[in-house]
Amino acid sequence: MAKKKKVRQLEFDYGELDCGSPAGPMQLSLIFEPSEPAAQGSLLPPPSRPPAPQPPAQTSSGPSPSGMEPTVPQRLSDEGGAHSSPSPGKAAPPASLSHEAYAVEPPSLPPNTRWRVISVDDTRIGFLLRRSRRKSIGLAIGEDGLTVTSPHWVTLSQVDEAVIAKSAWILRKLAERQERKEQLATAETAWQHGGTIPYFGVRIRLVLGEQPERAAFSGEPFMPRDGDCLRLALPQQADHTRVRDAVQAWLQQQAQAWFGQRLEHFLQKGQLRINRWRLSSAATRWGSCNSDGNIMLNWRLIHFPHDAIDYVIAHEVAHLRELNHSPRFWQEVGRLMPGFETARNVLKTHTPDTLPLL
Numbered sequence: 001m002a003k004k005k006k007v008r009q010l011e012f013d014y015g016e017l018d019c020g021s022p023a024g025p026m027q028l029s030l031i032f033e034p035s036e037p038a039a040q041g042s043l044l045p046p047p048s049r050p051p052a053p054q055p056p057a058q059t060s061s062g063p064s065p066s067g068m069e070p071t072v073p074q075r076l077s078d079e080g081g082a083h084s085s086p087s088p089g090k091a092a093p094p095a096s097l098s099h100e101a102y103a104v105e106p107p108s109l110p111p112n113t114r115w116r117v118i119s120v121d122d123t124r125i126g127f128l129l130r131r132s133r134r135k136s137i138g139l140a141i142g143e144d145g146l147t148v149t150s151p152h153w154v155t156l157s158q159v160d161e162a163v164i165a166k167s168a169w170i171l172r173k174l175a176e177r178q179e180r181k182e183q184l185a186t187a188e189t190a191w192q193h194g195g196t197i198p199y200f201g202v203r204i205r206l207v208l209g210e211q212p213e214r215a216a217f218s219g220e221p222f223m224p225r226d227g228d229c230l231r232l233a234l235p236q237q238a239d240h241t242r243v244r245d246a247v248q249a250w251l252q253q254q255a256q257a258w259f260g261q262r263l264e265h266f267l268q269k270g271q272l273r274i275n276r277w278r279l280s281s282a283a284t285r286w287g288s289c290n291s292d293g294n295i296m297l298n299w300r301l302i303h304f305p306h307d308a309i310d311y312v313i314a315h316e317v318a319h320l321r322e323l324n325h326s327p328r329f330w331q332e333v334g335r336l337m338p339g340f341e342t343a344r345n346v347l348k349t350h351t352p353d354t355l356p357l358l
Helices: 156-165 167-188 240-270 299-303 306-319 327-336 341-348
Strands: 013-018 026-031 113-120 123-132 136-142 145-151 196-199 202-207 229-231 276-280 287-289 294-298
Touching: 113 156, 123 156, 123 167, 136 156, 136 167, 145 156, 145 167, 156 167, 196 240, 196 299, 240 276, 240 294, 240 299, 240 306, 240 327, 287 306, 294 299, 294 306, 299 306, 306 327, 306 341
Parallel strands: 123 145, 202 229, 276 294
Antiparallel strands: 013 026, 026 136, 113 123, 136 145, 196 202, 287 294
């Protein structure tokens, strides 16, 4: 009897999403072996999520997760450009972006990579393909767009299948990356005479050239109104870096004073004590608390309305009693700040590294 040839079987598993800094790579792996889907952490998770085990000295917070929607893979040809017929459930690209927006080849390719383009419905997706000795296909979105790393034995059609299977996630992350780049470019124009920045949820205007001895604010320091002016001790033609540094130094002073007042308020309300607290400049966390009773609060919260600031402070103070995200923790947050959900939802649409962009 003829011996049957053993065929190597590909099994696509919706792997783990590594939600690192929004400015860094976002990793999604498709594993070729059966495995349990990994739990995904969040910066400020909703009460319905079960708590993850909490090591004693670790901080309470983490970056917000991004969801993944599975789609039906389409088999593609290994030769030439890859194409697919329209399929239900595919995520369409944002209306503001061209169908070719994600298929522009970089001016130079990193070593040991090749450029490949596939079509998903009416959208062309370009990516860098890198071969390696790994056992899984990795999809990463970074500064160069989408990079696919695959084992040497995986065929091009199987690589294309993996990209199409995750096209909804890929298009969403590429759109977020493009939007973030545009926002960061726009933010640069704020650091000049007449520019505006968000402060306690309203827009204040920067005034240069009057040469006061130090930064002076025209309105109520902690209750500003739209159009209030921040006068800086800089010439009108000061470059963006000097303006930005002067504004951020002033904002940090205000954050130190206001956050300290609100922290004391919530500590008294909860009848709790801390070891110490300080401002942070974290790129992915609005706040953190550890088992030693140390709290860190991101100074960029000063851009948000008072309720959003209060929510983060109440969140971290609640961790002094419950260093987890259990139902008892969320009850404590609700006791300290009834109706906190609205403020939490405001923060979910922003990350510290993209501010000031409100």
